Amino acid sequence: MRKGSHAYEQALDALVGILRERARQGAEPLQYGQVSNELQRLGHQVAAHEEPMPHLLEDACARENADGSLPMLSALVVRQETRMPSDGFFKLARRAPYRRTGDDVELWVDELRALAAHHARR
Template sequence: MQKGTLEYEQALDAMIEILRSRARGGATPIPYGELSSELGRLGHDVPAHEGPMPYLLEDASARESPDGSLPLLSALVVLQDSRWPSGGFFKLARRTPYKRPGDDILLWTREIKKLAEHYADH
């Protein structure tokens, strides 16, 4: 699956809907494997820890918050064992235009809270 193709865009749309639904339901984190399985059930082959997954997560956050003003959807996706986001999330959150402050714990807990608040209204 190549970025910029119809297949990629359809997988991105599906991922955004899965994550929005999760955010509306109280922003309960979802492990990579479960997200991969949900995408698979919708016809999108996205392995949990390789291929397009990190690009799709970054693009989901960018599409929902192009200027950095809204919470990042990718905060919902966590590693199965630690129940914690991967390092890629924290790199993204600290980049322009997002520039989220605080240590990892503060940054992530704040982002999850903002997701729950923002999507409760949608």
């Protein structure tokens, strides 16, 4: 699946929907494998730890959040081994437009809280 293709955009729409719903339910994290399985259930073949998953997660953050002021949806996706987001999440969080600060755990917990609060209001 190539970034920017129709299939990619459909998978991105599905991913954003999955993550928004999870945020509305209290922002409990999902493992990469769970996200992959949920996308597959919706008709999108996206491997848990291969392309295009990292791109989809980055684009899910950017969707309707061009200025980085809203919580990052990809904070909900964690590695099974560590129960924490991948290094890619923290790199993304620290660069423009997000510019999140704090150590990894603090940054991530703050993001989860912000996700739950933001989506509870919707």
